[in-house]
Amino acid sequence: MTPQRFLDVVKRRSLIIWSVLAVGLALMYSFRGIVPSSYSGVAHIVLVAASGTRDPSVSIVDLPSIATSTVVLQRVRNSLKLPVSLVNLKGNVSASVLGRSSIMAIGYRDQSAERAIAVSNSVADELSRYYDEISTQSYDVNVSRLSTALADEATKRQRLDQEMSGVAASNPFVVSDKSADAITGQIAELSEQRAIALAQLQGDQALAATTSPDSPELSKTARHEILAGDPAYQAARVAAGKDAAQLIADKASYTSAFPGLPGEVAKVQSESGLINNEASRALSDPDAYSASAAATMEAHVHQLAIIAGDTARLQQLDDLIAKATSSLNQVPTVGASYAQLSAQRAAVDTEYTALAGRRANALADRAEASSLGSIVVLDRAIKADTQLASGRTRVAVVALTLIIALALGTAFLVESLDPRIRRAEDIEELYGIPVVGTFGSKA
Amino acid sequence: MKHRISTDSLAREFRLLRNRIEAEVHAPAVLLVTSATDRDGAGLTAYGLAESLSKTHQRTALLTTSATVAQTEWSSGAPAPRQQRRRASDRLDAGNIKMDGGGFSIVSVSHERVATISRANIAELVSDLRAEHDYVVIDGGSLPENTFGLLLLPSADATLVAFLTGRAQLPADRTMLDTLEKAETKVLGVVMNEQATIDHFVEQIPKREPGIEREADAPAKVVTPTTFARRFEVAVPRIGKSG
DSSP: OOOHHHHHHHTTHHHHHHHHHHHHHHHHHTEEEEEEEOEEEEEEEEEEETTOOOOOOOOOGGHHHTTTTTTHHHHHHHHHHHHHHHHHHHHHHEEETTTTTTEEEEEEEESSSSHHHHHHHHHHHHHHHHHHHHHHHHHHHHHHHHHHHHHHHOHHHHHHHHHHHHHHHOOOGGGSSHHHHHHHHHHHHHOOOOHHHHHHHHHHHHHHTTOTTTTHHHHHHHHHHHHHHHHHHHHHHHHHHHHHHHHHOOOOHSOOOOTHHHHHHHHHHHHHHHHHHHHHHHHOTTTTHHHHHHHHHHHHHHHHHHHHHHHHHHHHHHHHHHHHHHHHHHHHHHHHHHHHHHHHHHHHHHHHHHHHHHHHHHHHHHHHHHHHHHEEEEEEGGGOOOOSSHHHHHHHHHHHHHHHHHHHHHHHHHHHHHHHHHHHHHHHHHSSOOEEEOOOOOO | OOOOOOOHHHHHHHHHHHHHHHSSSSSEEEEEEEEESGGGGGHHHHHHHHHTTTTOOSSSEEEEEEEETTTTTGGGSSOOOOHHHHHHHHHHHHHHTBTBBOOOEEOOHHHHHHHOOOOOHHHHHHHHHHHHHEEEEEEEEETTTHHHHHGGGGGGGGEEEEEEETEOOHHHHHHHHHHHHHHHEEEEEEEEEEEOOOHHHHHSOOOTTTTTTOGSSSOBOSOOHHHHHHTTTTTTBBOOOOO
């Protein structure tokens, strides 16, 4: 359809168009109250680039697209926990560069003034962070790979350390470069200690023999001390002594014919048996006590303990000597294994050091890249900046557009349903001959 | 609703049409303007074309049956209504159709007489007009609705079809096309009438100033061909150009 044809139809159906417009505007005026107010928050950011350097990432003309990108808006949506869809969020966010400056305005329209402010500020913040990510993204990848490699090397080194510790635990001498000499020296030292310990044991055993409770001397002393402390034995012995003395005195004074002698002899004999009985009783008495026997027993026990310690010490030295001897025998095999592990660990250390150096360089490059350009939030949206946005105006514009479209559509629908012929093309189609002239055009 | 039409644009539109016709049909020639219905403006087209042709050709004739265009009181003895007569008379008397370079002849045949004139006589009339004029423009009217155009169709060198824009397709359109096809006439094309009327031509004629003697009060000068006028009771006035 040519513009002229369009204008012709509009002129011809102007009554319909104006009628539809009038009805539509009346309806729009009637329902104006159902459109809620909305608010707009605006924050400003500025793109700062280091002088004399070329910003490696993006320029100011790219920022509106980045600010309204789904990456940034999804972060804003997550950080603020916005109850709006990403599509609606994107539709209400606006970003435009102010003239030819490096300043960009970021706006958000919402029915809540607080949310309009929060979202516009959040978009500015996320844009700043995302810009940094973009600027240093290549370096981040490098740093990340180097960090992974470093972690792998550290794990490898830790594993080697564990293996080396295990080998060293089984044979501590392999840690030393002169492990055989060290083991030999230790065996000699242990042998010397063993000789001393053996001498000590033998001395202590000899001493223990002297304090044995089974010695005859100690038995006599203990018998004497027990019987001396037993009153019944002593009384029997005194009485027997007295009677024996009386018998000796009577034998000296009288002849064997003295009638009292047999009685006295029998009495002495009886008292002698009584003494033996008392002695047996006293010695078998559980409460019988001999201080010498007790002291001797205590000293003997003590000596036995010393002997046991000496024996244990000797046994320990024997074990150490045996172990050292075994280690000495294992030096050729375990030492080689430990040496191999040591070599591997040294290589891992070298690799780790090299990677650490490269990572440090990458971090330095990243820091340098991030310093080349950055986005600074110049002006945050605040309460005072909140303004009544064109919510109703926008709806009104949309409604008016729809009404105009409806009016034009109605006009063209009526035109299409009108059977009257007005165009040269239609006449040529009707008659099959060309139109050679036109007259009577309206002024 | 009557819309305004600039007389300048009207003249320009007919000038364009004239240029095209002059390029395709060389003088002397007889041009028949016809249409499917009487309201399509065949008479208006013929009138405007004749007027435009008269600006470049001294000898142009318009053969019509339109009572509005011609002085019908001279044609058949059955005068048109008085008001209509006066209007046509005023226009003719004022001489404003006599454009720069001269006017053109209008030959009027009443509808009533057409039915009584034979095809041979009509052919003879056209032949006579062709002999004396560079272009003879015939207002054939509606082909399906009257016989005048049908009678003149064999005599025409080329045919123009007038069409009034804004009307629906009619069965008469098909009838007209069938007639043209059967006659095997040369059809130049369609002339679109954007709802102009004869009033647009009339309005451009200034009113006669009071006190000035009306030329129409004097007897009209029937200059050519008087014999045909007498024989067929056809009025052949010569407008603005003496004998």
